[in-house]
Amino acid sequence: MNKFALLFALGACCAVAVEPQPKKPEKPFTPGGKWRQGDMQRPRPRVVNPPGFTADASAGQPPSDAIVLLNGKDMAAWKRDPRKEDAPGAPDTVMWKVTPEHVEIVPKSGSIRTRESFKGDIQLHLEWRTPSEVVGKSQGRGNSGVFIGGFPEIQVLDSWQNDTYPDGQAAGLYNNYPPMVNASRKPGEWQTYDIIAERARKDASGKVIKKARLSVIHNGVVVQWGREFDSMAQEGDLGLQDHHNPIRYRNIWIRPINLTDPDSEGTSPPSQK
Numbered sequence: 001m002n003k004f005a006l007l008f009a010l011g012a013c014c015a016v017a018v019e020p021q022p023k024k025p026e027k028p029f030t031p032g033g034k035w036r037q038g039d040m041q042r043p044r045p046r047v048v049n050p051p052g053f054t055a056d057a058s059a060g061q062p063p064s065d066a067i068v069l070l071n072g073k074d075m076a077a078w079k080r081d082p083r084k085e086d087a088p089g090a091p092d093t094v095m096w097k098v099t100p101e102h103v104e105i106v107p108k109s110g111s112i113r114t115r116e117s118f119k120g121d122i123q124l125h126l127e128w129r130t131p132s133e134v135v136g137k138s139q140g141r142g143n144s145g146v147f148i149g150g151f152p153e154i155q156v157l158d159s160w161q162n163d164t165y166p167d168g169q170a171a172g173l174y175n176n177y178p179p180m181v182n183a184s185r186k187p188g189e190w191q192t193y194d195i196i197a198e199r200a201r202k203d204a205s206g207k208v209i210k211k212a213r214l215s216v217i218h219n220g221v222v223v224q225w226g227r228e229f230d231s232m233a234q235e236g237d238l239g240l241q242d243h244h245n246p247i248r249y250r251n252i253w254i255r256p257i258n259l260t261d262p263d264s265e266g267t268s269p270p271s272q273k
Contacts, residue, residue: 149237200232
């Protein structure tokens, strides 16, 4: 046997059969059925600088993508609601007191609302303070309100040791739902509302598949969650009520959010080089 035949024979006897490896099963889909678990091609969440935090009583900074509605100089983003005593064609200039730190209701000067209307789902943040000196009781004590077009009033009230009807106390959805708990701070202390407003959704046939919803976090405590309403409004302005009490507001901002398809706001995956 020549050396080439010998080498061939040795190779043949030493060869090991290599069986094909089974294909790894594909990972399950995530909710929505568009992306599989751990898919690196899925859009990345958009980067947003979070709101600033302060340990004292001063207001924090809004997130980087927020629409800021108070600038500490004027009320250019707002207009005054017409009053019964107004003459025809009266200006809609806001008459509230403006300081670099806050705005304060001038009683009986009129409620106000934003000049801009906001479409779709939104996150609204605002901070408010009732007077340090307690005057009145029940609904006559530190009363104001927040209005998002298409939803009921979110009540502002001094509800610290102040009894009133439950669906009219602070963080109540007025004449609809009381808050789950009373998370009110003392008179004269700053309080926060973080509000999520979700618009109703219809399917292709026009059937309502999700009602409008409202959630409220009062001073960091969930007090309303997913309260449903029949409103079909898809946009609305923001209003603040003059209920004849000198309530102060500061740090008001809005973020449009997409609760239907958060991926649509994402960024492309990093390029692979």
